[in-house]
Amino acid sequence: MDTDAHRLESSLWVGRKRYRAVLNGWHFSWTLLDKQNRDRKTVSVPVSELIGVEEGQVEFQPQKKVTETDRDFTVFSIKRHCKGGGSGVFWTLGRTQFYCPSRDLRDRWVTQLRNALKTHSPSRPHRLLVFINPFGGKKRGRKIYHSLVAPLFELAGISTHVVVTERANQARDHILKKDLTGFDGVVCVGGDGMFSELLHGVIGRTQQEAGLSEHDPTVTLQPCDLHIGIIPAGSTDCVCFATVGVNDPVTSTLHIIIGDSQPLDVCSVHHTSLFVRYSVSLVGYGFYGDVLAESERYRWMGPLRYDFSGCMVFLSNRSYRGKVYFLPADSQLSSPRDNTRCFAGCHVCSESTERLFPQSDSISHTGFLYSTQYSQHSSPWEGEWETVEGEFKCISLTCMSSCCPRSPLGLSPSAHLADGTADLILVRDTHPLGFLTYLHRHTNSQDQFDLPFVEVHRVKAVRFSPPPGEDEAEQLDDPDSGGTVMAEDDGQGETAAGGDWTGSAQHLSARVQERGVVGTKKRAKRDFLCGPCCRRSPSVSVWNCDGELLPFTEVLCRVHGQLVRLFARGIEEEFVTCNGTLGKKNFKGRYITHT
Ligand SMILES: Nc1ncnc2c1ncn2[C@@H]1O[C@H](COP(=O)(O)OP(=O)(O)OP(=O)(O)O)[C@@H](O)[C@H]1O
Ligand SMILES: CCCCCCCCCCCCC/C=C/[C@@H](O)[C@H](CO)NC(=O)CCCCC
Ligand SMILES: [Ca+2]
Incomplete structure (x- = not known):
């Protein structure tokens, strides 16, 4: 036996075979020895990918069963699988006794x-606040959590407080208002709608505590410390798919346990x-807005409603006039057509961290670098705005690729999760076959x-104006509101940074919600009068925001x-080696293999 504070080496048996086991800094490995003590096959597990170490013979299928013995111990770690066909990398719990x-x-x-484990995985969560939407997707949230997720959290020694939601926005309000002391992260069991609740809660709470107004688009918002985990259990789990690569509750749970961290x-x-809403995936006008609006009538169809509504909206062959202003991002750094993809350890995103937080000199409690000195009011509008005017089938803005099972490469395959930019896709009016070709290419x-009718720009900001007099929701209940987007404080303290904006924010949110209802009612009436295959096409569409x-x-x-x-690491780039093992790029960009 060879041992010091950080290293341990000895012979160990796995089944009837003898191994030389070594714990060496960041890795635990065991090498099969033959009768002449020659090395054979080595299995190596990074300490960061260990889930737990238990005394005795411990089984986990998925409930824990312990047989106490004096000389055994069981190691649980991450095991990778690939179901082939580019389906992504699934993680399961590996077990070695x-x-x-x-x-x-x-x-x-x-x-x-x-x-x-303690020394080399300092960013693992110890306590999590979990929200389960019992009605999301196929209504299996509770079952998924209790049968697949909770036992793994227990094995990893993570304690939880679980809230089964009873109404929409309960999770958001809980994060905004309740004491969150002691929690290292918040987790949702549900779909994109539940994720959005957590997103709004976490960002809103962080800005409240920093005394910043979310209403002022020029304010540099405070990055959030509290991590978000997503256990996919909705009908659309686009954010999970685009940040993990698969929609699988066990894979996501293991990412949470090891404290992976993906900025977004x-x-x-x-x-x-x-301020209206936050988005990480899609801000879409025209086709995607109409599909969502149309799909609301067919909720009873479940996830199929999007396919059905997609067909209806496609057949209606609508297009919309408008003016799009955008602030281009630095084209030297990356481009939406450079044929790259944002994978785990993406160097474009890592370099962006240095650019976004140039004087990173403080470490938050979660161990991540944030600047203490960046200006909260430095102008975000540096550069020349460009304008495109015309008639569009759809206008989409996406901060990430927005890949999902429906579209494995996504709306913008070369977009990055954390580069500080979004891709603006403008699809001009064209004949239906052309638009169908555009849509179909999302699936291959x-x-x-x-x-020829599609253009894409990498941008930092976008502004959209419908033709004059066409913002119908705006005219509806607020004849005084101006048409300027970057409006000044209207004198009621609504945009005043530093004022008592929390109260007015509530008032504003109420107004946004109220107008949402009125706007939606009016839209429903409009849709009734000129339905999908209608007599008169409406002149404005509606925005779909995640x-x-x-x-x-x-x-x-x-x-x-x-x-x-997020508790994620981005999509792992997979490949299968000639002997059938699965490989991936590690954080340093080197390929490693696993059995
Ligand atoms: N207990 C609840 N009752 C009703 N609605 C809820 C409840 N909890 C959460 N919600 C809301 O349900 C919406 C949809 O939930 P979720 O995203 O989990 O499932 P989904 O099936 O993927 O959603 P969608 O129906 O939007 O595709 C969310 O926007 C959330 O705000
Ligand atoms: C001929 C074949 C045509 C097939 C066309 C497939 C095109 C698929 C593009 C995929 C775009 C994904 C955009 C992501 C949207 C999510 O943030 C959002 C929240 O879950 N979902 C919707 O709005 C739900 C509405 C999404 C509408 C697709
Ligand atoms: Ca981005």
Whole structure:
């Protein structure tokens, strides 16, 4: 036996085979020895990918079953699987049971492995606040959590407080108002709508505590410390898919347990002096807005409603006039047509961290670097705005690729999760076959931007104006509201940074919600009069913001680089080696293999 504070080496048995096991800094490995003590096959597990170390013979299928013995210990770690066909990398719980020649040695291994876990995985969560939407997706949220997720949290020693929601926005309000002391993260069990609740809660809470107004689009918002975890259990789990690569509750749970951390760009949507909503995936006008509005009538169809509504809206062959203003991002850094993809350890995103937080000199409690000195009022509008006017089939803005099972490469395959930019896709009016070609290319690897009526720009901000007099929601209940997006304080303290904005924010949110209802009612009436295959096409569409309809047509969107962090690491780039093992790129960009 060879041992010091950080290293332990000895012979161990796995089943009837003898191994030389080594715990060496960041790795635990065991090498099969033959009768002549020659090395054979080595299995190596990074300490960061250990889930737990238990005394005795411990089974987990998925409930824990312990057989107490003096000389055994069981190691649980992450095991990767690939179901083929580009379906992504799934993680499951790997289990290896070791037998030691003495009890003393067994105790040393258990102690040393547990110490290594503490030392080398400091960002693991200890306590989580979990929200389950019992009605999301196929209504299996509770079952998924209790049968697949909770036992893994218990094995990893993570304590939880679980809230089964009883109404929409309960999770958001809980995060905004309740004491969150002691929690290292918040987790939702549900779909994109539940994620959005957590996103709004976490960002809102962080700005409240920093005394910043979410209404002012020029304010640099405070990045959020509290991590968000997503256990996919909705009908659309686009954010999970785009940040993990698969929609699988066990894979996501394991990412949460090991404290993975993926920064995410967030787009804030404003209307005049009002903050309206945040988006990470899609702010879409025209086709995607109409599909969402149409799908509301067919909720009873479940996830199929989007396909059905998609067909209806496609057949209606609508297009909409408007003016799009955008602030281009630095084209030297990356481009939406550079054929790259944002994978785990993406260097474009890592370099963006240095650009977004240039004087990173403080470490938050979660161990991540944030600047203490960046200006909260430095102008975000540096650069020349460009304008495109015309008639559009759809206008989409996405901070990430927005890939999902429906579209494996997404709305913008080369977009990055955390580069501080979004991709603006403008699809001009065209004949139905052309638009169908554009849509169909989302489902295969053909370039959807290589079409004469499509343009794509990498941007930092976007503003949209419908033709004059067409913002119907705006005219509806507020004849005084101006048409300027970057409005000044209207004198009621609504946009005043530093004032008592929390109260007015509530008032504003109420107004946004109220207008949403009125706007939606009016839209329903309009849709009744000119339905999908209608007599008269409406002149304005509606914005889809990550699956929610917005009550305003005129909007300003600003990208906030790396505003939140998820318990994820981005999509792992997979490949299968000639001997059938699965490989991936590690954080340093090197390929490693796993059995
Ligand atoms: N207890 C509840 N009752 C009703 N609605 C709820 C409840 N809890 C959460 N919600 C709301 O349900 C919406 C949809 O939930 P979720 O995203 O989990 O499922 P989904 O099936 O993917 O959603 P969608 O129906 O939007 O595709 C969310 O926007 C959330 O605000
Ligand atoms: C001929 C075949 C045509 C097939 C066309 C497929 C096109 C798929 C593009 C995929 C776009 C994903 C955009 C992501 C949207 C989510 O943030 C949002 C919230 O969950 N979902 C919706 O708005 C739900 C509404 C999404 C509408 C698709
Ligand atoms: Ca981005």
